[in-house]
Amino acid sequence: MLLKLRILSLLLLLCLVLTACQTKPPVATTAPIEPNCAHADQNDDGLCDDCTANVVIVIDFYAINDLHGKLSDTASQPGVDELTTYLKKAKQTDDHVILLSAGDMWQGTSESNLTEGNLITDWMNQLDFAAMTLGNHEFDWGEDAIEDNAELADFPFLAINIYDRDTNQLVDYCQPSVIVECGGAQIGIIGAIGDCYSSISAEQTGGIYFKTGSELTHLVKEESKKLREQGVDFIVYMLHDGAAGISGSTITDRQLSSFYDISLSDGFVDLVFEGHTHNSYLLTDSKGVHHLQGGGDNKGITHVEISVNIANQNRDIRESEVVSTGEYASLPDDPVVEELLDKYASQIAPADRVVGTINHYIGQREAQQLVADLYYDAGVERWGDKYDIVLGGGFISIRSPKHLPAGEVTYGQLQALFPFDNELVLCSVSGRNLRDEQSLCLLHQLRPVRRGRAEKYRPECDVLHHCRYVYVHLCAQWSDGDRAI
Ligand SMILES: [Zn+2]
Ligand SMILES: [Zn+2]
Numbered sequence: 247m248l249l250k251l252r253i254l255s256l257l258l259l260l261c262l263v264l265t266a267c268q269t270k271p272p273v274a275t276t277a278p279i280e281p282n283c284a285h286a287d288q289n290d291d292g293l294c295d296d297c298t299a300n301v302v303i304v305i306d307f308y309a310i311n312d313l314h315g316k317l318s319d320t321a322s323q324p325g326v327d328e329l330t331t332y333l334k335k336a337k338q339t340d341d342h343v344i345l346l347s348a349g350d351m352w353q354g355t356s357e358s359n360l361t362e363g364n365l366i367t368d369w370m371n372q373l374d375f376a377a378m379t380l381g382n383h384e385f386d387w388g389e390d391a392i393e394d395n396a397e398l399a400d401f402p403f404l405a406i407n408i409y410d411r412d413t414n415q416l417v418d419y420c421q422p423s424v425i426v427e428c429g430g431a432q433i434g435i436i437g438a439i440g441d442c443y444s445s446i447s448a449e450q451t452g453g454i455y456f457k458t459g460s461e462l463t464h465l466v467k468e469e470s471k472k473l474r475e476q477g478v479d480f481i482v483y484m485l486h487d488g489a490a491g492i493s494g495s496t497i498t499d500r501q502l503s504s505f506y507d508i509s510l511s512d513g514f515v516d517l518v519f520e521g522h523t524h525n526s527y528l529l530t531d532s533k534g535v536h537h538l539q540g541g542g543d544n545k546g547i548t549h550v551e552i553s554v555n556i557a558n559q560n561r562d563i564r565e566s567e568v569v570s571t572g573e574y575a576s577l578p579d580d581p582v583v584e585e586l587l588d589k590y591a592s593q594i595a596p597a598d599r600v601v602g603t604i605n606h607y608i609g610q611r612e613a614q615q616l617v618a619d620l621y622y623d624a625g626v627e628r629w630g631d632k633y634d635i636v637l638g639g640g641f642i643s644i645r646s647p648k649h650l651p652a653g654e655v656t657y658g659q660l661q662a663l664f665p666f667d668n669e670l671v672l673c674s675v676s677g678r679n680l681r682d683e684q685s686l687c688l689l690h691q692l693r694p695v696r697r698g699r700a701e702k703y704r705p706e707c708d709v710l711h712h713c714r715y716v717y718v719h720l721c722a723q724w725s726d727g728d729r730a731i
Contacts, residue, residue: 287557294557301557303431304564306340307482307550308333311348311521312381312542314646314665315358315366317583322647323544324571326369330580332573333373342429345373348521349381349439349486350542352395354645354665356597356658357587362391364398365590371400372582376426379437380405381486381521385451386666393419404437404484406465407457417454422469425478431554433480434473436466436515440487440505440522463507470514479554480561481515488520488539489527497529497537511535516561517550526568536566543646546570597658608650613663617644 283297292302319325337343347370352363363384370378380403384392396403396419406422409415416422423436441458443451457465470481487505489497499508506518511533518535524542531537538548551565587594608616644663 285557287555290555290558290560292555301430302553302555303342303429303479304551304553305342305344305428305431305433305480306336307344307346307517307519307548307552308336308569309346309348309484309519309538309540309548309550310351311486311488311519311540311548312350312524313347313366314350314354314383314543315352315363316355316544316646317357317365317369318355318587320647320662321651322649324575325583326544327579327581327583328574328577329544329547330369330373330582331577332569334580335577337374344426344428344433345370345375346435346482346484346519347375347378348484348519348539349379350383350521351378351381353383353386354543354662356661357590357594359661359665360594360596361590362387363395365586365594367395367398368586368589369582371398372586375399375401377401377404377424377435377437377484379403379484379486379521380408380420380439382439382442389417389419389453396420404435405439405486406436406469407438407462409455409457411453411455422465423473425473425476431480431556432476432478433482434470434476434478435482435484436469436473437484438462438466438486440485442487442522460507463510466510467514470510479556479559480517480552483510483515483518485518486521488523488525489529489537490523490525492525492527492529495529497531499532502531502537506531506537508532517552517563519548526570528566528568536563538566538568540568541570544571597656597661599657600654601657601660602655604650604652604655606652610644610648613644613648613650617664 283294283299285297285299285301286295287293287301288295292300294301313326316323317325319327333343333345351366351370352358358366378399378401380392384395384403392403402424403420404422404424405420406416408417408420410417420437423434426433426435439456441456443456443458456462466483473481485506489501489505492501502508505520508531511531515535518537520537520539521542523539525539526541526546527537527539528548529537536550538550540546540548547569549565549567549569550563552561552563554561645665647662650659650663
């Protein structure tokens with residue numbers, strides 16, 4: 247790259263656990279759990295052979311992934327006010343509830359973006375989340391924002407595999423795992439970010455790296471052994487990565503292998519909550535371990551009820567489900583969202599600013615085309631029209647709710663469609679690089695975008711959310727791979 251000029255973010259341009267616990271009665275209860283008894287249950291009748299206490303604990307996990315800041319109701323989806331009611335109700339009727347998040351919670355709406363995630367973290371505090379795995383989008387505003395949120399959070403951020411390049415140590419704003427004590431049971435939760443390093447802006451990841459593949463498997467196994475040695479009864483693995491395009495209820499080892507090593511299901515982890523791919527599923531792997539993901543963007547959450555025998559470590563999945571928005575969208579609003587919006591009112595005020603009016607419904611295709619044109623116009627305005635080819639990168643695809651209704655358009659609506667703080671960059675690329683798929687990835691997935699024609703985008707490699715839109719002046723033939731252009 248010979249010349250690199252940046253302009254303001256796309257959006258400026260567009261202006262145009264620990265939980266209280268009570269035991270369900272899975273088996274006869276004859277006595278409360280006696281803390282001083284070591285507990286044994288050799289005949290596996292759910293009662294301690296010595297003190298006769300019920301040693302089977304039933305625990306309900308609720309996990310959210312990829313909320314992407316969807317705090318407020320919109321015309322196309324409910325906000326978290328109804329979800330809050332749903333989760334609070336679950337806690338009222340069952341004290342053995344553990345709330346978890348598999349990452350990508352913050353980036354995606356003005357309310358969340360303008361507070362750099364604080365508002366969502368605050369909401370998670372109100373609900374007593376036990377832990378959250380860091381997702382790639384938690385890095386969108388840099389590590390300082392993660393540290394700031396870590397300070398605000400009443401729960402730990404988890405990721406066993408985010409390492410500091412200088413020290414070769416785990417970064418200090420997250421931890422590999424946490425043990426949550428619930429009703430006498432010890433629940434170990436291990437967090438990991440998937441192999442999505444390349445989907446984070448290089449600027450934000452210069453000082454860190456992710457251990458993936460066999461290195462990650464090794465880390466998780468070691469952590470699992472450590473947790474079991476500490477007396478943990480059940481291990482949840484919370485991974486910011488997951489399956490895509492899987493139908494049915496089972497997943498083969500091969501399908502899993504892109505994000506999960508099946509050997510972890512040999513007793514190292516007992517349940518896996520996933521994220522990142524925004525898919526909705528409940529899958530059982532070849533060793534019987536359940537993998538769940540709730541869709542993302544508040545389209546649903548996942549729920550698993552387990553029982554653990556704390557005397558002999560027998561464990562069972564009693565219920566496992568994806569709870570879709572429809573199951574909670576008609577519940578009354580919990581006031582917590584309004585209270586949080588009030589609390590952060592001054593920071594999020596720009597979201598309500600009306601930036602224009604449209605006289606017809608704008609669907610996904612039209613919106614994307616408008617953006618492609620906008621990139622072009624902004625580039626021409628900045629650098630002149632001698633750069634006759636515009637290469638857009640990364641994620642021109644718009645985000646949920648993917649459309650704009652007719653009428654006044656607010657900054658907040660636009661930011662929900664294009665939440666990423668993209669920049670326009672002018673650079674030169676060699677013809678060879680343009681033709682080389684690998685390099686295209688490195689160059690943040692360039693693709694031709696000409697005025698009036700946003701070409702269909704089919705990524706060949708990992709989709710990049712954070713990208714730089716690149717203007718390239720092609721003065722050499724594409725066939726001449728050696729010449730810089
Ligand atoms: Zn996501
Ligand atoms: Zn993600």
